[in-house]
Amino acid sequence: MKRYFFTLAVLLLPFFSMAQLAVTFMPETQGRTLEGLMMARIMNGETQRRSVFMVIRVTEANAGKIAETHTAAFDLNPGMNSIPPSAAYNAAWNFGQHASATVVRQSHYFPEGEYEYCYELYENEKNKPGVLIAEQCFNYFLEPFSPLMLTEPYDGDQICEKRPTFFWQPMLPAIPGMMYRLSLVEVKPGQARAEALHYNMPVIQQINIPTPMLFYPPLSRELAEGKRYAWQVLATRNEMILARSEIWDFEVKCLDSTVKKPVESFRNIEDLARGNFYVAEGGLYFAVDNAHAPGDLVYSIQSISNPSEKIGKLPARKLATGRNQVEILLDEVKGIKDGNYYLLTVKLPNGETKHLRFMYKDEHE
Known part of the structure; x- marks a missing residue:
């Protein structure tokens, strides 16, 4: 019976050793670059320091092996550990022989794919082959980030x-x-x-x-x-x-950002939206090109100075095919106040939406 328990203890020893070592890795952020792989952390639940080295292996579901590295030996202290910079940056990478691996080798960035990131931790003993003491793998479908614009x-x-x-x-x-x-x-x-x-x-x-x-x-x-x-x-x-x-x-710049124009002068809505500020003296006057069938002008006005303020019913405007000169008299719209700022949103016939910020100036004040 004693021999049975001794044998069982010997068999379970590696399991208990591995249970006390864990790798913390976030593939959604750290799994995007080679450098990010080295940001993994190792939790050592034991009470003694030990000398280890790590093997990191990355594979992709369709392409196979992407990259693999073997770090230099480093000390693993009790508690949470980072991979030392000397071990991380001196590690030599071995890459697969295909297009995806070539992209990673040249750019250090992983392209879109379904990846497995495996971390193997080995005991470092002089003149002896390393003994595997912990292994942990992470799977993640990596999509490239869209530009932050x-x-x-x-x-x-x-x-x-x-x-x-x-x-x-x-x-x-x-x-x-x-x-x-x-x-x-x-x-x-x-x-x-x-x-x-x-x-x-x-x-x-x-x-x-x-x-x-x-x-x-x-x-x-x-x-x-x-x-x-x-x-x-x-x-x-x-x-x-x-x-x-x-x-x-x-x-x-509030003054002179838009030169006062006579009523008969209509600036293109594209130009006004690009300038992004307009002094509406009595009304809004702009030109719209319509290459489609005649229809209603779809637009709205919201208050910037007081977002909770309700704007009264806006006058309906029609668009003919071709160039249109649109006149919206604001002094007739309930809720529009002198000196306040507003946002005009116009949905163009081609489906585009243009925004124009303007300040209303009452011509009679």
Whole structure:
């Protein structure tokens, strides 16, 4: 009976040893680059330090072997451990002989695919082959991230809002726990916007933004007219940066941003939307090209100054085939107030949507 228990204990010893060692790895974020693979962490539940080395193997369901490496020996202390930089960056990678592996070898980025990431931990003993003490694999279907793109305020725009709302396209695929971080700085005369973002004191430094938009923080000082500002958004998960947007800039300019035009002059809606600010003196006057059949102009007006404010029924406007000159007299619309800011949204006949921010100025005031 004693011999039976001794034999059972010997057989179960490797199991108990492996149970005390665990690899923590997040394939959705760390499994996108070769460098990310080295960010895995090892939990050592034992009370003693031990010398180990690690084998990392990545395969793809269709292509097979992608990459494999054997790290140098390093010490594994009790508790949570990171792979030491010396062991991580001196590891030599061995790649498969196919197109996908070539892409990874040249760029260090994994293309789209169904991957298995395997971590093998070996006891390091001099003059002896390594003994496997832990093994853990992770499976993940990797999709490339879409670019993180800013949308509003537009690059090079002139705006009149001193507390604007910022918009950008969400990064896909969505990663659980992913947040956005927005930075806004003033750009000094003659200064590059990247330099400004790196060195200047931020006007806004907002972290942990859950959605792809940010209302102007109430505690941040408002923007100053005549000054230029640069902004950038980062996608993060915990402390890891997943993606960076481009750096865009805009200028706060209310006066002379749109020259007053006589009623008979109609600017193209494309030009007005690109300028993104308009002083509506008495009404909105713009031109729309319609290559389709005649129909109604689909549009709406929302208050920016007071989002809860209700705008009365808007006058109906027809579009003929060809070039149309549209006139919308705002002094007849209930709820429109002198000096307030509004957003006009126009759905063009070709399906595009244009947005125009404007300030209403009562001609009779």
